[in-house]
Amino acid sequence: MTASTFTPSARVQRIRQSPSTAAAARVRELKAEGRCIHDLTVGEPDFDTPDHIKAAAFRAIEAGETKYTAVNGTPQLREAIRRRLGRTTGRTFSDAEITVGGGGKQVIFLAFMASLDPGDEVIIPAPYWVSYPDMVRANDGEPVIVETSRADGHKLTAKQLEAAITERTRWLVLNTPSNPSGLVYSSKELEALGEVLARYPRVWVLTDEIYDEIHYTASPPASFTRVLPQLQDRHLLVNGVSKSYAMTGWRLGYAAGEAGIVSTINLLQSQTSSCPSSISQAAAAEALVGEQDSVWERVEIYRARRDRALDMLGKIPGLDPIVPDGAFYIYVDCQGLIGKRTRAGKVLETDQDVTLFFLETANVAVIQGSAYGTSPFFRMSFATDLGTIEAALGSVHEAVEELV
Numbered sequence: 001m002t003a004s005t006f007t008p009s010a011r012v013q014r015i016r017q018s019p020s021t022a023a024a025a026r027v028r029e030l031k032a033e034g035r036c037i038h039d040l041t042v043g044e045p046d047f048d049t050p051d052h053i054k055a056a057a058f059r060a061i062e063a064g065e066t067k068y069t070a071v072n073g074t075p076q077l078r079e080a081i082r083r084r085l086g087r088t089t090g091r092t093f094s095d096a097e098i099t100v101g102g103g104g105k106q107v108i109f110l111a112f113m114a115s116l117d118p119g120d121e122v123i124i125p126a127p128y129w130v131s132y133p134d135m136v137r138a139n140d141g142e143p144v145i146v147e148t149s150r151a152d153g154h155k156l157t158a159k160q161l162e163a164a165i166t167e168r169t170r171w172l173v174l175n176t177p178s179n180p181s182g183l184v185y186s187s188k189e190l191e192a193l194g195e196v197l198a199r200y201p202r203v204w205v206l207t208d209e210i211y212d213e214i215h216y217t218a219s220p221p222a223s224f225t226r227v228l229p230q231l232q233d234r235h236l237l238v239n240g241v242s243k244s245y246a247m248t249g250w251r252l253g254y255a256a257g258e259a260g261i262v263s264t265i266n267l268l269q270s271q272t273s274s275c276p277s278s279i280s281q282a283a284a285a286e287a288l289v290g291e292q293d294s295v296w297e298r299v300e301i302y303r304a305r306r307d308r309a310l311d312m313l314g315k316i317p318g319l320d321p322i323v324p325d326g327a328f329y330i331y332v333d334c335q336g337l338i339g340k341r342t343r344a345g346k347v348l349e350t351d352q353d354v355t356l357f358f359l360e361t362a363n364v365a366v367i368q369g370s371a372y373g374t375s376p377f378f379r380m381s382f383a384t385d386l387g388t389i390e391a392a393l394g395s396v397h398e399a400v401e402e403l404v
Contacts, residue, residue: 050287127374179211
């Protein structure tokens, strides 16, 4: 008999591997070969989970809190989420309006699964987090990519939103602070978008606020819920503990919004993973309501790294960085390098050519802007130590100086 060959479903064939995951894998391969790579691709804090959060997990284990929980989490976690959201949004959410999952990524995926029918459209401003379009495609939807401009701060404008909405539009996705750009929507900018959305009651809004504690502005990022309470019946706020509390491996995210979509997400959760890890929930509850000094201290460290990286990038010919107001990435316009020629005679024609040039010549790993829907850019992370940042950008500077 001839062995059968597995054929993935059409759903799977519509999606691609995450470019950031692929970049990280390539860095690991090169390091295994003995190359000394300065890795600026990382999308997670280089800090450890704070001790008081780990202690909460140990206490849960010792108390035998190792069983299944309710689909939408333990009462302690829901109360912690409620308190945290009350502080940031000014609104009190009921248990029926809260869902928890194995990371914010899973919650977003289930939200699309819960709401999209074939052909439904999701408006996604570019640059965007790499997973949004593929999660839409995986759930039979059509991503509608709207490319923003430097003149508008790489943020979606009311005019662009109006032009993108069709009869099939189901969602608008906003990520603020943004991965990859670190840009933050102001209250005024959200209000302008809200005026458009008010005319299209069938369009829902998903705000991904996973970086909201990591900001470099005098005031916290504007809360969509606080600014536009009139849209609360079609708004889903997604957040988690991965970035602010250095808990990427704990896999705990949550969302709050209209009870109907939350109950549908919970239904899907009940038939996938049943519930998130009980131990991760105990740790997350402590993270959200425990002391926050470690978050603020780390934000100041990120700020120092950001400022040093911006200073060095500003001195490299052909590079024009966007100053981030949040998150731990810098999105760099590399148009000034396009058309340049390497010493080996290779012409840099795309931002992927630029990132490969950095990797091969400077031993520096970054991610090309085309992965985020805009070119020619690249994203560098400053969620790594200052020494790595300085060595990497010093090496990039030397390599760029050799281009002709």
